[in-house]
Amino acid sequence: MTDSTTSELGLVRTEYFTIDRLVLESGEVIAPVMLAYETYGRLNAERSNAVLICHALTGDAHVAGINAATGKDGWWDSMVGPGKAFDTDELFVVCSNVLGGCQGSTGPLSPNPATGEPYGLDFPIITIGDMVSAQARLIEYLGIEKLLGVAGGSMGGMQALAWAAKFPHKINSIIAIATTAKHSPQQIAFNEVGRQAILSDPHFDNGRYYDGKAPERGLATARMVGHITYMSDESMAEKFGRRFRESTSKQKFAADFEVAGYLQYKGDNFVKRFDANSYLYITRAVDLFDLAGEKELAATLAPVCHASFLVLAFKSDWLYPANQSRELVRGCKLAGIDVTYCEINSTYGHDAFLLEVNEETHLIRHFLHKILRESAQGLNNDEHH
Template identity: 55%
Template sequence: MREESVGHVETEKYTCSEGIELESGKKLEPIEIAYETYGQLNEEKTNAVLICHALSGDAHAAGWHDGEEKPGWWDNMIGPGKAIDTEKYFAICSNILGSCKGTTGPASINPETGEPYGLDFPLVTVSDMVKVQKKLLNHLKIDRLLAVIGGSLGGMQALQWTISYPESVRFCIPIATTARSSPQQIAFNEVRRRAVMSDPKWNQGDYYGSEPPRDGLSLARMIGHITFLSEESMRQKFGRKLRDKEKLGFDFDIDFEVESYLHYQGDKFVERFDANSYLYITRAIDYFDLTNGGERTLSGAFKEAKSKFLVVTITSDWLYPPYQSKQIVRALKANEVEASYTEIRSSYGHDAFLVEPGQLGHMITDFLSRISVRDILVDVPIIGKDTPIEKAAEIMVESEFTHIPVSSKDGDLVGIVTAWDVARAVAEGIDSMNKVMTAEVITAAPDESITSVTGKMEKHNISAVPVIEKSGKILGIITSDLISRLVKRGGLSNSNDQEI
């Protein structure tokens, strides 16, 4: 299928007036949340995919804003025909709590003072960020996500979702991340924060309305950018090439291309990011630890996890090295949670999840194509054999279901009735459910593949199939419309999963 852009998009805002109680115990209210959506939410609200951004990202993940020269930060992954196919999925990306890209953070106005929060803004955690995202989904009336996907800090959010709201996520794809920040990762973050705080213009966080700490934030970004790259990618990109000169200058001006590149990245960053937000978000990354400081094991952290996981790492990532992703998978499998591990083979380092859309796109497409009946079935009203035809019609109108299972007094499936059956019964004066329902029902098992169910629908020329357990208990229903929105026909692709 041809890949296309989602086109022109606009960032939306939602104000959560009741706020949240933070992990620190403090209350933060109100909270403004910036977000963007791509694609259409289906009637059953089962195709929502939450995209979680990294440290300096924002809600603008795909498409184009008026007047901007570049698309959203993950435009190569989100859109028609892309890995997160907006012709099938309803993608949502919101700016995280504590940031400076539209969601409440230290640069926002404190309603109690009328001035920017600055350091009066409370420290927040990844768990708090996820709690705010849940508030947004409640506002959008989405009870359960098909998938949550994110890289780096976004991967931490994805993992936190499966622990904070285990019933709310079907698939989880954490990329280039960890279950707890290591001493080295914390050390890099502290050096970056000290670069900001050592700038006199930081002024204890009270610089709004005056000159911000540009030098400190630029230096912090330069340090951070080194960790995003690999030694090999820097060698390939820069080597020891000189910048606009043929010989060394024998001074402290810029000699090498790599120096110029880092200065450029730092200078560009200060134009789009707030220094205090940088401090708060890196601190949230430090605090991230699914073991709660060793109070529980990592496998214990995932004890209640219900999602299916695809854990993606990058071979050249030394900031979040592959062994940390393997730890996550081992902990999941210790709980008999379905988890796959795969690697992006790249020399780009940590940033490869942003610049290797081919590999990552194939991994995500393949993983989401493994959706089973259990993952997308929807609740459906159930009627009894003695339900009057008029009542069945009323239930269909109220629920908007055109196919309703019929059960025995013990709750076992004994038939199915359609809107056409009910219309015929009314027209012909039939008053018995037994006379209009179909007794020989084609059903699906909860763990059956979507391909198998699609085949049944085509063979028997039907558009809905009740889902039942081996015991005969009715779990829900799956429709052809729902399948067509979520799954491409033509079978599954080959898997890149690895054993660890």
């Protein structure tokens, strides 16, 4: 299905790592936790060239290359590979499916050891911090004491920030793209509508739908809302305008505007690859995200003042607007962090973090080269002591 010339990384395999027991921020325990992950490039002898990439809401561990089992390209293949933004000739890149996910890692569709049935709503509420705790166990297992960087866009950026707050001494740098240090009420509201659509679906059955029909209409509606927020008014106008499409349905309120057809198509496709319960848990984790909580952001970031930050935002992104990134940058500056901020011109809205490859490539390559160089000097200096 996939043109093998599209990825220089060739075939990659998803691997699995098991954590016996993970204590969550709530105090609840999940045992065991499996994480699906992939790696690209080679860990150097000093184990100093590892970068963790964290995926967004519905992403997975397969960030680049061609998956040996599915034949699919990675979701950020344009950015990860030899000579790319995350240059696998120099870096060892790791990506794992988040805790609570449905693409190989333990989540609500995994069997509950207590019953042998899928957890469903018996799965405990998880946080972005819990996702990061599980990743930290994977990183430790891979023999990496300190990451060169943690990078991600959107919810991936939140995980990167949570790494900074939870494990300040395990990172050299953070790349936070199109993200925020805390979810705003508007962002919560959009997720809430999506969750309500799932909960209202008659097939939801309190999360115990695995033997029957899934709450597909509800999940598709949730995804439609999501997709509106991922695009900009301008990109929708460019892509669809007010054009009508040939509707296959003669129903009176068939989605016959091109934009409506597109959203419906995206919604219908999404339900084939995503679990509705995972959608509930992961959006909830995102809504609960508030890096500093009652504290000042600068105070929360102070322990990570040795690290460098690259913060990227996109002008037409109204879901994670640039002012949230600037607030994060302000917190970094007040904490004495070496932070670079770029606001990229793009009409793609929030989707820009997946699409503005050229600009991101330059910014991220330069940033990581510098960190790599500094890290190597640091290692050399250590040798002299």
